[in-house]
Amino acid sequence: MWRRLREAARRAKRNPLTVVGLLMVALVIVLAIFAPWIAPHPRDIQVVHPNDLFRPPSLEHLFGTDEMGRDILSRVIFGTRISLRIGTLVVVLALAIGLPLGIIAGTFGGLLDEILMRVTDIFLSFPPLLLAMAISAALGPRLENAMIAIAIAWWPWYARLIRSEAVSIRERAYVEAARAVGTSWPRILLRHVLPNCLAPVIVQASMDFGSVILTSASLSFLGLGAQPPTPEWGLMITVGRTFFLTHWWIVTFPGLAILLAVLAFNLTGDGLREILDPKAKRW
Amino acid sequence: MTLYLRAFRTAAAALAVLLAALGLSLPLAGADLQIAVHVQAAEVVPVWDPSDGASGEIALMNNVYEALLRYNAVENTFEPILATSYEKSADLKTWTFKLRQGVKFHTGNVMDAAAVKFCVDRTIARGRGSAYIWGPVDSVEVVDPYTVRFHLNMPAPLDLIAAAGYSAYIFDPAYSDSDWFNAGHDSGTGPYTIDTVEGREKVIVKKFADYWRGWEGKHFDRIVFLTLGEASTSRLMVETGKADFVESLPATDIEALRNNSAVRVEVNPSLQNLMVLYNTQREPLDNPLVRRVLSYLIPYEDTVKVALGGYGQVARGVIPHGLWGHSDRVETFTYSPTVAKALLAQAGYPNGGLKLFTTYPAGYDDIRKTVELWKAACAELNIELDARAMPTAERNAIARSPDPTKRQDIYLLYWWPDYANPDSFLSGMFYSQEKPAYNLCYYKNPTFDALIDYAITLPAGTPGAIDMMVELQNMLQREAPGIAVWDMQYLRVTASSLKGYVDNSAYPNVVFWYNCYRE
Numbered sequence: 001m002w003r004r005l006r007e008a009a010r011r012a013k014r015n016p017l018t019v020v021g022l023l024m025v026a027l028v029i030v031l032a033i034f035a036p037w038i039a040p041h042p043r044d045i046q047v048v049h050p051n052d053l054f055r056p057p058s059l060e061h062l063f064g065t066d067e068m069g070r071d072i073l074s075r076v077i078f079g080t081r082i083s084l085r086i087g088t089l090v091v092v093l094a095l096a097i098g099l100p101l102g103i104i105a106g107t108f109g110g111l112l113d114e115i116l117m118r119v120t121d122i123f124l125s126f127p128p129l130l131l132a133m134a135i136s137a138a139l140g141p142r143l144e145n146a147m148i149a150i151a152i153a154w155w156p157w158y159a160r161l162i163r164s165e166a167v168s169i170r171e172r173a174y175v176e177a178a179r180a181v182g183t184s185w186p187r188i189l190l191r192h193v194l195p196n197c198l199a200p201v202i203v204q205a206s207m208d209f210g211s212v213i214l215t216s217a218s219l220s221f222l223g224l225g226a227q228p229p230t231p232e233w234g235l236m237i238t239v240g241r242t243f244f245l246t247h248w249w250i251v252t253f254p255g256l257a258i259l260l261a262v263l264a265f266n267l268t269g270d271g272l273r274e275i276l277d278p279k280a281k282r283w
Numbered sequence: 284m285t286l287y288l289r290a291f292r293t294a295a296a297a298l299a300v301l302l303a304a305l306g307l308s309l310p311l312a313g314a315d316l317q318i319a320v321h322v323q324a325a326e327v328v329p330v331w332d333p334s335d336g337a338s339g340e341i342a343l344m345n346n347v348y349e350a351l352l353r354y355n356a357v358e359n360t361f362e363p364i365l366a367t368s369y370e371k372s373a374d375l376k377t378w379t380f381k382l383r384q385g386v387k388f389h390t391g392n393v394m395d396a397a398a399v400k401f402c403v404d405r406t407i408a409r410g411r412g413s414a415y416i417w418g419p420v421d422s423v424e425v426v427d428p429y430t431v432r433f434h435l436n437m438p439a440p441l442d443l444i445a446a447a448g449y450s451a452y453i454f455d456p457a458y459s460d461s462d463w464f465n466a467g468h469d470s471g472t473g474p475y476t477i478d479t480v481e482g483r484e485k486v487i488v489k490k491f492a493d494y495w496r497g498w499e500g501k502h503f504d505r506i507v508f509l510t511l512g513e514a515s516t517s518r519l520m521v522e523t524g525k526a527d528f529v530e531s532l533p534a535t536d537i538e539a540l541r542n543n544s545a546v547r548v549e550v551n552p553s554l555q556n557l558m559v560l561y562n563t564q565r566e567p568l569d570n571p572l573v574r575r576v577l578s579y580l581i582p583y584e585d586t587v588k589v590a591l592g593g594y595g596q597v598a599r600g601v602i603p604h605g606l607w608g609h610s611d612r613v614e615t616f617t618y619s620p621t622v623a624k625a626l627l628a629q630a631g632y633p634n635g636g637l638k639l640f641t642t643y644p645a646g647y648d649d650i651r652k653t654v655e656l657w658k659a660a661c662a663e664l665n666i667e668l669d670a671r672a673m674p675t676a677e678r679n680a681i682a683r684s685p686d687p688t689k690r691q692d693i694y695l696l697y698w699w700p701d702y703a704n705p706d707s708f709l710s711g712m713f714y715s716q717e718k719p720a721y722n723l724c725y726y727k728n729p730t731f732d733a734l735i736d737y738a739i740t741l742p743a744g745t746p747g748a749i750d751m752m753v754e755l756q757n758m759l760q761r762e763a764p765g766i767a768v769w770d771m772q773y774l775r776v777t778a779s780s781l782k783g784y785v786d787n788s789a790y791p792n793v794v795f796w797y798n799c800y801r802e
Contacts, residue, residue, distance in 0.1 A: 046659050050585040054535070067535075067648075068589060068655055141671055223645055227671055229655045242514045242648055246535045 011275045018271025024264030032080040039074035045231050054247050064249035066240065068229070072249065075231035076257045082232045083261055086147055086216045087209040093151035095205065098158025105159070106166025107185075107193055117163065123156040129215055136224040143232065146225035150215050154208065161204055165197040172196075199276040207269030210262035217258050233258045317801060319503040319781070321794060322517045323530040324646055326483045327508045329675065330412065331464040333452040333471065334405055337412035337701065337721070338675065341448050342530070343486060343508050345793045347389075348452035348471035351380055351399070351445040356554070356703055356789040361442055365394060365453055365472060369445075375438035375742070380445070382429040386495045388455035389469060389476040396431040399423070401456040403433075411720070413449040413701035415710055419739065438740045440704060447702035448790045474797035475506060484510035494797075501800030512646045521546050521776050527801070528784065529776040530792050533648055534592020537774050549775040550594060551786040555699040556603045557650060558712065560724040560765040562692050567637055572630035574763040577639075577693075578616040579623035580660045581653075587769050590652035594774055598767035600756035601698075601708045605770075605788070607744040608705030608752030614760045624664055635665025639692040642681065645672040650695055653768060668693070682723045694723045698767075703789040705752050706739050712765060726764035731755065 012018045036042045040062075049069030057064045063072035105116040123131070128150075135149035169175060170193065178188050217234025219225035226232035228239060233254040240250030323342055330336040333348050351366035366380040386394040400423040407417045419439035424432040433441055445451055458470035467480035474496070475488035486508045490498065509526070511517045518536050520526035522545055532540070540546050561568045561577070568574055583597040596604060600613035627635065643650050651672060658668040673681075684690055700707035715732050716722040734755055741748035759765070773791075777784055783799035 046662055048585075048589065048656055048659050050582075050589050050656075053589060068652060141673070223672060228651055229658065239651070242533055243535055245515050245518060246539050 012271060015271055015274060017267050018274065021264050021267025021269075021271055024260060025268050028080050028084065028261055028264060031077050032084045035077050035081055039071075039077040041071035041074040042078075044070040044074045045078045046229060048229075054243070054250075056247075057249055063253040064247075066236075066250050067243055067247075070229075072236075072253050075236060076233070076253055078231045079233045079236065079254065079257060080261070082143070082226070082230065083213045083216070083258075086143075086150075087212045087265075089147050090150045090154060090212045090216075091205050091208055093147070094154035094158055094208075095201070097151070097155035098160075099162055099201070101155075102159040102162025103166050103189055103193055103197065106163035107170050107189060109167070109170075113163070116159070120156040120159045123153070124160070126153070128153040128157075129218055132215060132219060133222065133224060136219055141224050141227060143220075143226040143230060146216055146219045149219070149224075150212055153215075154212070157208075158201065158204070161200060162197050165200060166193050169193050169196050203269055203273040203276060206265055206272050210265035210269070213258065213265070214262050233261075316505060317501075317503045318505045318507060319528070319796060319799065319801070320507045320509060320520070320526040321528045321530075321796070322509050322511050322520060322526045323792065324512060324514075324517075325510060325644075325675070327486045327510055328480075328483075331467065332409075332411075332461050333454050333464065333469075334402070334409045334414065334450060335411040335461075336449050339792075341790065342792045342794065343488065344452065344471075345448060345473070345790055346475045346506065346796050347469045347473045347477065347488060348454060349473050350447065350451040350453065351382075352442055354443060354446040354703055354787075354789045356787055361446060365399075366445070369442060371441070375440070375740075376435040378433045378435070378441040378445075379426070380431050380433075382431065383495065384429055386472050387493045388458070388472055389491050390455045390458050391493075392455050392457055394453060394455075394472055395428045396425040397428070398456050399431045399453055400425050401459070402453050405456075405459065406450050413447065413711075415714075415720075416444050416447050416450055416702050416707070418710070419444075437736070438742075440743050443702045443704050443743070446789070448793065449701050451702075474502075478505065496797070501802075503796055503799065503801070506796050514648070518776075521778060524778060524780075527778045527781045527799075528794050531774055532776050534594055534774065537592070537594075537776070540776060545779055547777050547779045547781075549773075549777070549786065551773040551775060552605050552788055553699070553771055553773045553791065554603050554606050554703065554788045555697055555773075555791055556598050556601070556770045557653060557768045558601065558696050558698045558765055559768060560694040560696070560712065561763065562690060562694075562725060563727075563764045564687055564725040565690070565692065567630070567632070568639070568692055570630055571762050572626050573632070573637070575616075576623045576626045576630065576664075577661070577666070578763050578766050579619045579626065580657065580664065580666070581616070581766075581768055582618045582656050582660055583616070583768065584618065586653045586656055589656060590649040591769060591771055595769045595771040598770050600753075601712070601759060601765070601767045602705045602752060602756060603708070603767070603770040606700070606703070606705055606708075608708075608749060608756075610749060610753045610756075612753045613756045616760070616766060618660070620660065620663060627664060627666075637665075638667045638669055641668045641670040641693040641695070642673050642678040642691045643670060643695040644678070644697075645674055647697075649771070650697075654695065683719055687725075690725075696721075696723075699791040700789065704739075704743065706735070709735055709738075709752075709755055709759075713759060724764040726762075728758075728762070731758055734758070 052065050052069035055061050055065040061071050066072055101116050105113040131153040132149040135152055136146050139145035175192050178192055216225055220232050220234030221238040226235045236254035237251050244251045325339040328340040328343055329338045330340050349364045353362040353364050365383055367383050369380045371378050382396055388394055403423050406414050419435045419437050421434045421436040426432050455470035467477055469477045474491060474494045476491045478489040479487040487505055489505050514533055517529045518532055521529045537548055540548050561574045563569055587595050587597055599615045602608040643654055654670045658670055661668050681691055682694055711721050713726050714735055715727045719725055738751040780801050782802050784794055
């Protein structure tokens with residue numbers, strides 16, 4: 001175990017971008033957990049200040065204030081909580097649907113595989129953002145509904161990925177051996193197939209974190225996600241775009257937050273792939 | 284490589300979206316064609332049927348359809364349009380209009396008294412939109428082909444009603460099928476007729492060659508009505524000469540545009556206010572005390588400062604500043620969390636714990652800011668405003684749901700007069716309605732109804748009529764089925780080359796394009 005971890009750390013060190021990504025993800029997590037203590041004006045996620053409208057960045061408000069006089073830095077920091085929550089819940093939900101379906105389809109094959117994969121194909125035929133928009137519009141504009149909508153649009157990718165892994169694993173000698181000695185199917189799935197599918201899933205999930213944050217921001221930008229005054233980055237941009245010609249800082253900092261968060265998870269995902277799959281070539 | 288590819292694709296997609304947003308496909312002016320562009324924030328024509336409208340279609344419809352008269356809210360005068368003159372009886376119950384001869388509908392048929400009777404009867408029978416304005420009309424009589432007489436069941440200002448911005452249009456009876464209208468056709472008499480409809484967000488009208496005023500002098504040949512939810516895009520369009528009129532821009536843009544010689548900024552009075560309607564039929568807002576609590580929690584002064592950028596004033600009663608019936612004698616709410624807290628305890632909710640489903644129109648920044656300010660104040664007393672911005676059609680479907688349990692708790696809307704009379708503010712939102720049209724507080728009070736019925740029989744603007752309006756507003760203030768938050772000013776931005784535009788608060792957001800030209 002320790003040897004494996006040391007090996008992983010050694011590989012990570014070889015790729016400085018992975019280290020940067022991991023550090024950035026760690027920063028996002030720390031900001032999310034300790035937001036009420038780190039944010040300079042924690043009450044500004046709700047409270048407005050009519051006498052502090054449109055203040056440009058200064059020592060008192062490093063990112064300036066928005067059109068309601070709220071400290072943008074504080075709102076961006078609280079926004080990390082929402083983005084992390086969205087990323088985690090969507091990925092977990094998508095995995096909860098896609099993982100069992102993919103494993104069952106890949107391991108058992110046959111008609112069951114055909115049926116499950118055709119259903120998956122139907123979902124895959126829609127671009128994820130478009131499908132999420134349609135579902136979100138049907139469910140109503142709320143953050144919770146946006147998360148459900150994104151998860152519904154996301155699970156087929158996991159089902160496909162896991163199925164392809166499971167198909168290759170079921171032919172392996174140790175699975176054949178387990179079947180030969182009469183091991184039950186649930187045990188084969190849980191002990192032999194599932195653990196060996198996890199590496200690519202972890203890589204994909206870490207990459208998807210960024211994509212989910214981006215999709216959620218897009219939904220909020222389109223008015224289909226979070227509602228004001230929630231400090232969600234996409235929503236902050238959609239509200240601030242009205243003023244971007246006169247007050248650039250209102251959209252710039254939430255935009256940078258999205259950029260950096262997505263970049264952090266993508267770098268981490270790329271790094272993880274390299275660590276978990278030694279055969280992968282470096283780009 | 285993967286990372287670079289992904290970044291490249293993302294950048295390319297973002298660029299494509301940006302170009303699509305800015306590179307609006309507008310028709311290019313031909314060598315001789317004069318084309319004007321009118322930018323508005325909401326859907327161009329939410330309602331196509333000229334009998335049924337009460338919404339954002341007012342800007343286009345008033346260039347395609349005409350009424351008997353047009354009211355000048357500043358000078359308090361009437362301009363003859365389809366009627367050349369009119370007479371009223373001493374008791375204000377019989378009104379006779381002489382019609383203009385030689386007026387043609389866009390269909391080629393001739394406008395006459397029979398058409399006027401048909402249109403008014405049809406609008407009354409359909410009972411949609413602002414049809415209630417014809418409430419006092421008992422019957423319409425065709426005296427001769429160019430004379431029409433209205434018999435009223437009570438005295439009423441029929442000249443104002445006949446000049447209304449909605450539901451007073453005259454159209455060709457031979458072309459009056461609702462489905463035909465909804466397919467993007469018109470049968471009006473106005474200077475322009477529908478040319479092209481491109482979805483909900485772009486409608487082009489072209490000049491009607493046989494228009495009764497003729498086309499001597501400078502006029503536009505086509506008008507493009509365009510919906511742009513994005514204020515910054517609207518601003519860029521008018522600054523770069525791609526738009527001639529922008530309905531409204533945020534106060535911050537107005538300040539920035541004042542020194543730009545390419546545009547003209549006007550701050551005009553309006554008869555438009557922001558209304559909050561409480562659901563009086565459902566717990567907890569069926570309790571007037573709770574309604575008063577919420578009304579005391581609106582930071583009125585701050586909403587004017589933050590939401591309107593100072594371009595407006597705190598409302599006093601539901602009748603806005605500038606319209607007779609508005610009075611300092613009307614009682615009003617002020618922001619007072621202390622009073623609200625005491626009333627909340629009195630109402631049986633000492634610890635708050637209320638969650639209220641609130642809807643407001645999407646795309647209007649001043650309303651969104653007002654809601655945010657109110658929401659923050661309510662949160663201090665543990666009252667959650669579950670506020671959602673929604674498109675008009677969607678939230679109206681909720682508000683008018685046959686199942687009262689599915690309706691919202693609080694409904695916010697702009698209100699401007701259907702016709703320039705305080706009755707529009709009182710009857711439209713508070714008169715009992717079996718099927719709610721705009722009485723979306725579902726308020727039913729027979730005493731209030733009876734007083735309104737009496738009030739509109741009084742001569743407009745007289746001390747007695749004003750006293751009645753004050754009494755009615757104070758009654759609303761005490762029971763608080765709905766309140767006005769602020770009265771706004773219009774922030775109009777036009778290209779400085781546009782001439783002939785005059786803002787008329789009786790027709791909000793309407794540019795009478797026939798009177799305009801470019802120089």
